[in-house]
Amino acid sequence: MLRDITLGQYYPVDSFIHRLDPRTKLFGTMIFIISLFIADSWLSYGLATVFLVIAIGLSKVPVKFMLKGLKAVLVLLIISVSFNLFLTDGEVLFKFWIFKITREGIRVSLFMGMRLIFLIVGSSVMTLTTTPNALTDGLEKSLGFLKAVRIPVHEISMMMSIALRFIPILIEETDKIMKAQMARGADFESGNIIQKAKAMVPLLVPLFISAMRRATDLAMAMEARCYHGGDGRTKLKPLKYKREDILTYLYYLVYMSICIAVVFCF
Amino acid sequence: MGIVKATKLIFDYITRDEADNVEDVKRAINNLNIDITQGDFVAVLGHNGSGKSTFAKHLNGILLPTEGTVFISDLNTANDETLLDLRKMVGMVFQNPDNQIIGNVVEEDVAFGPENIGIPTDEMWKRVDAALEAVGMTAYRYKSPNKLSGGQKQRVAIAGIMAMKPKCIVLDEPTAMLDPNGRKEVIKTVLELNKKENITVILITHYMEEVIEADRVIVMDEGKIVMDGTPKEVFSHVEELKKLRLDVPSTTELAYELKQAGLKLPDGILTLDELVDNLLPILK
Numbered sequence: 362m363l364r365d366i367t368l369g370q371y372y373p374v375d376s377f378i379h380r381l382d383p384r385t386k387l388f389g390t391m392i393f394i395i396s397l398f399i400a401d402s403w404l405s406y407g408l409a410t411v412f413l414v415i416a417i418g419l420s421k422v423p424v425k426f427m428l429k430g431l432k433a434v435l436v437l438l439i440i441s442v443s444f445n446l447f448l449t450d451g452e453v454l455f456k457f458w459i460f461k462i463t464r465e466g467i468r469v470s471l472f473m474g475m476r477l478i479f480l481i482v483g484s485s486v487m488t489l490t491t492t493p494n495a496l497t498d499g500l501e502k503s504l505g506f507l508k509a510v511r512i513p514v515h516e517i518s519m520m521m522s523i524a525l526r527f528i529p530i531l532i533e534e535t536d537k538i539m540k541a542q543m544a545r546g547a548d549f550e551s552g553n554i555i556q557k558a559k560a561m562v563p564l565l566v567p568l569f570i571s572a573m574r575r576a577t578d579l580a581m582a583m584e585a586r587c588y589h590g591g592d593g594r595t596k597l598k599p600l601k602y603k604r605e606d607i608l609t610y611l612y613y614l615v616y617m618s619i620c621i622a623v624v625f626c627f
Numbered sequence: 628m629g630i631v632k633a634t635k636l637i638f639d640y641i642t643r644d645e646a647d648n649v650e651d652v653k654r655a656i657n658n659l660n661i662d663i664t665q666g667d668f669v670a671v672l673g674h675n676g677s678g679k680s681t682f683a684k685h686l687n688g689i690l691l692p693t694e695g696t697v698f699i700s701d702l703n704t705a706n707d708e709t710l711l712d713l714r715k716m717v718g719m720v721f722q723n724p725d726n727q728i729i730g731n732v733v734e735e736d737v738a739f740g741p742e743n744i745g746i747p748t749d750e751m752w753k754r755v756d757a758a759l760e761a762v763g764m765t766a767y768r769y770k771s772p773n774k775l776s777g778g779q780k781q782r783v784a785i786a787g788i789m790a791m792k793p794k795c796i797v798l799d800e801p802t803a804m805l806d807p808n809g810r811k812e813v814i815k816t817v818l819e820l821n822k823k824e825n826i827t828v829i830l831i832t833h834y835m836e837e838v839i840e841a842d843r844v845i846v847m848d849e850g851k852i853v854m855d856g857t858p859k860e861v862f863s864h865v866e867e868l869k870k871l872r873l874d875v876p877s878t879t880e881l882a883y884e885l886k887q888a889g890l891k892l893p894d895g896i897l898t899l900d901e902l903v904d905n906l907l908p909i910l911k
Contacts, residue, residue: 578721582719586719587715597738
């Protein structure tokens with residue numbers, strides 16, 4: 362059934378990483394990304410590899426799932442690696458026609474490739490171990506300081522979680538409208554891309570109307586239940602740091618200091 | 628004094644054109660007076676366009692009167708400052724179960740109301756537990772609302788209201804989109820809350836079977852109250868109800884037809900048992 366689809370890519374097992382506070386995981390991902398961007402030697406990349414392997418190991422998520430995200434960036438990966446490989450100047454190792462491969466080129470393109478792969482896999486560790494809701498909560502809390510510059514953090518996160526709740530409902534509705542129109546002779550399958558896109562218009566219009574109607578209803582229901590923005594709101598499940606989170610932060614600190622030390626000393 | 632008191636209530640739906648000129652005025656509620664006692668189970672009947680839903684939306688300040696006043700306990704619904712207190716007191720359940728559930732997990736949805744009014748976390752857990760228990764949905768607390776049936780979703784919506792500890796629940800056609808089983812589930816839950824927790828229930832509906840157990844039935848037509856009384860009193864007037872394009876419960880209808888055919892039956896028979904009890908001596 363369409364309503365059973367899982368949103369995001371959360372992989373439900375119980376692991377050390379799954380139990381961490383979403384804010385800890387968000388911060389960890391950030392640290393990891395920063396460490397990738399300051400890395401400039403084999404040693405730095407080695408460190409990042411160790412960090413990532415430990416995280417994957419602790420998450421208990423099969424590596425296969427981690428690598429899934431790479432498919433989406435494969436083209437980008439190939440392009441950026443080959444550009445770096447062929448267009449970097451330096452000591453020529455190999456040459457044919459207009460292409461030349463240099464020692465520096467190999468080095469730079471390998472680093473570039475690793476950086477991209479690590480970026481994707483690293484953020485997959487977070488999205489695979491955190492439910493979309495926990496992620497929204499974590500973002501709301503850790504970006505709370507933005508309220509000072511009038512960014513409506515609570516409202517944005519409320520919109521995100523409502524969107525998450527309504528995606529399966531709207532998918533089901535799309536399916537219903539599609540079937541109703543197919544029953545009356547609409548054709549969504551044949552034709553080229555442009556014809557297919559045109560066939561979607563009579564599908565999208567009723568879907569939008571119904572989404573608007575739902576939004577009006579929901580707004581009324583929320584108001585009737587005393588919703589009045591984020592002020593004075595309490596939480597059923599407030600985010601709380603546990604001992605594991607504090608240990609993890611210490612671990613981040615150690616990792617980051619070593620990374621910085623490696624960049625400056627070697 | 629009753630919990631709900633509407634005096635000379637008038638409400639106009641005003642349609643405006645693009646230049647903000649009044650195009651059309653439709654009077655949805657026309658000079659309505661009502662007083663509802665705390666703890667009563669009140670059913671409001673009426674065909675489409677009779678103004679019953681419009682009336683329901685006045686009870687917690689979603690709509691404000693064009694003329695006249697609505698008081699809940701001693702709060703005027705038109706007073707902006709007490710609007711939150713008013714909504715704490717009067718909970719509302721709507722027709723479409725999908726469009727009133729906010730949380731992604733049942734227990735989180737039940738907590739939405741208490742979260743909004745700033746209940747501390749410990750107290751909130753107690754309320755969520757109690758509310759889920761009261762509607763019999765404790766077993767589903769970790770489920771996603773998308774995986775529940777319509778009746779279960781409405782029960783979750785009722786639990787969400789219960790967690791705010793209201794004095795009065797207004798249900799605006801809560802069963803219109805449900806199958807017969809879901810309908811029974813919801814009505815049973817509402818009845819229990821009314822009896823056990825002494826919560827005033829105002830049930831807007833057009834299913835006659837649901838109003839048999841009410842303490843008071845109000846029939847609306849063209850924005851006015853045309854009948855008001857116990858179910859027995861109201862359903863004694865089968866002819867009048869039919870003129871208002873309303874059905875009567877099938878048992879009442881049967882009794883009415885039998886009476887027309889010459890059997891000596893009393894007016895306003897509501898349940899099958901009642902009919903049997905009255906028929907037996909006649910047939911013997």
